[in-house]
Amino acid sequence: MMAAVNRKNAAPTIRAVASEAGVSVATVSAVINQTRFVSAETARRVNEAIKRSGYRPNRLARGLSTRETKTIGIVMPTILSPIAPLLLKSAADVLHEHGYAVLFSNTEMQTTWEEQAIELMFDSQVDGLLVVPASETLESLKLFSDARKPVVLLLHGLEGASGCDVIRSGNFRGSFDAVNHLIGQGARRIAVLALPLVSESEKDRMNGFRTGVLAAGRTLDPELMRVGAPSESGASEDHGYRETLRLMDLDDPPDAIFAMNQYMAIGSLSALKELGLRIPTDVALVGYDDLIWTKNLEPPMSVVAQQVELIGRMGATRLVHRLAENNHHSPAESVTVDTQLIIRASSNRDALTPSIDMENTPK
Amino acid sequence: MMAAVNRKNAAPTIRAVASEAGVSVATVSAVINQTRFVSAETARRVNEAIKRSGYRPNRLARGLSTRETKTIGIVMPTILSPIAPLLLKSAADVLHEHGYAVLFSNTEMQTTWEEQAIELMFDSQVDGLLVVPASETLESLKLFSDARKPVVLLLHGLEGASGCDVIRSGNFRGSFDAVNHLIGQGARRIAVLALPLVSESEKDRMNGFRTGVLAAGRTLDPELMRVGAPSESGASEDHGYRETLRLMDLDDPPDAIFAMNQYMAIGSLSALKELGLRIPTDVALVGYDDLIWTKNLEPPMSVVAQQVELIGRMGATRLVHRLAENNHHSPAESVTVDTQLIIRASSNRDALTPSIDMENTPK
């Protein structure tokens, strides 16, 4: 009978390599992880055995033993939002560069699933977590704080998650700047198409808007504030379209519209054009997020742009550092990444004198 | 002295639960996995102990023992392509519904990294793999076939991967239909802006174009075939812009352009408008992939649309079924999901009589 070494078709284990090379498993482990000195000759034999057998270390077993999986979880409410792919990519790139695998979960805005996704990642023993929170609060994050595993929040904070690092996007300031810009362009009545005020981001955007209006000595007209758009892109666009028609049907319609996501902005644009209104002369328009095609619209649209890539990179980097330095105890850090107001024709009354629109011309 | 059960701050193990409930670990395991009968009373005690201790099964340990991780890997060349997010979402949704975790890797078009990513997933003991191949061949997939682990290819096949299921997109037919449509609109000289011919998708698209032209009794003019665009969106757009300017500068310029990705199509559109050409009268234009904003361009753009969501769902479903039925040996399946030609104003000369463009009007 043969030793229990060669179960048919099973992947070779470290033990198989050890016996193949005529050394102990400790030695094999040592040469793989460079964890202690091994004589050149022994190392050579081991490496040869590894190559011959096609041995590959089992990350599960390693993780079980070391209590480190070199895996981090990323959970976001929807990968279909226009900025999500870049956020995922920039974060994942950094993580991959540092040898981490990425466990991903799209929670599709479902509160319960968001919790479950986080639990799933915890159970998978991820070393840390990157979260774009959708809910107002996340019970399951307690699992991570109890286990002293680092969590970094992206885009906005979360109630009761004071222990987490947060890489915020400057939503308040972004809206505030947009309103100021519109006022500077002579807008008297500014309408807003806002998202449902659930997460910090949306609240901040709305507060920025309010503050901007009030700070300019204007009053807030509830009729001009349409809160609560569907999140799905097509539905959101329809919403922007319809609400704009209603707004322009008011006795005293707005002469500027600030849409807090880009799909609503597009719908709004369609409606304005359909009504035969001149943009920005009759109504100035500012949207949110600078997507690749935003500048190709007619007219090119002004937007509040978030530095999505930077946010993703910073979040991942923060996590990697915490993990590397066993930096689990230093106080949570909070950073806000500024937004940038990009002014294009849709809101630029100053530039109405015929001129070349540089933005619309590829280099 | 106390038993080695309560290492400070360590997560409770199945052993802790067992002793807490006064039963053996086998019993605890049994109630968790419903793997054998347990008396109601015992089960109650166990469940209580689980709840009290906050015990959560360790998926690593479970995977090590069962050789099933309930995790599948998804690797794609870039999440920034316009169709990638939907592909990821639709696949991940199906997988999540079936209790699978998703290990994700963006390989950013790097051939070596693509291999490494697949190896990483293999080492992580994923149960199966979903791949959008970027390279012409993938050595590392051999790891999976050797281990009899299922792999499903998405969007297009791969040389030497005959063992894998493939959910193809109908690229050949898509291009073929586009050309036929343009010819039907009276186009005499059709130019093409093609992607680098590396993966099967791009080759198929190009072949569809060639076949369409030849089948109509026309000849292929190399001057009208511009192959090799950058993959990054902005660069791709610039490329489309520049190549279009050159095309229109020919002695005998084209009267129709087929752009094989949507960014090139946008660049092309910019160039045509800048040249003061009428679309589709002077030049008809057809792009690829129906993005949310494609219909909002001026004029709304015709495209070859891929059924991305369906492809993602089918791929994930196929994988889940193979896993569920231990269906690892049935022959590889190959399916092609049809593309759909969506005709809009940019190529529709028939509809040039003034009329309402329904597509451009939200419901």
Added chain:
DNA sequence: TTGTACGCGTTATCAT
């Protein structure tokens, strides 16, 4: 410089 043996947290195979 290298080897032995135990632990990581489960599941699964025997017994009982």
Added chain:
DNA sequence: ATGATAACGCGTACAA
């Protein structure tokens, strides 16, 4: 109906 205990594949004290 339940309990002991051997895998699973690896890292790592502790020995030698």
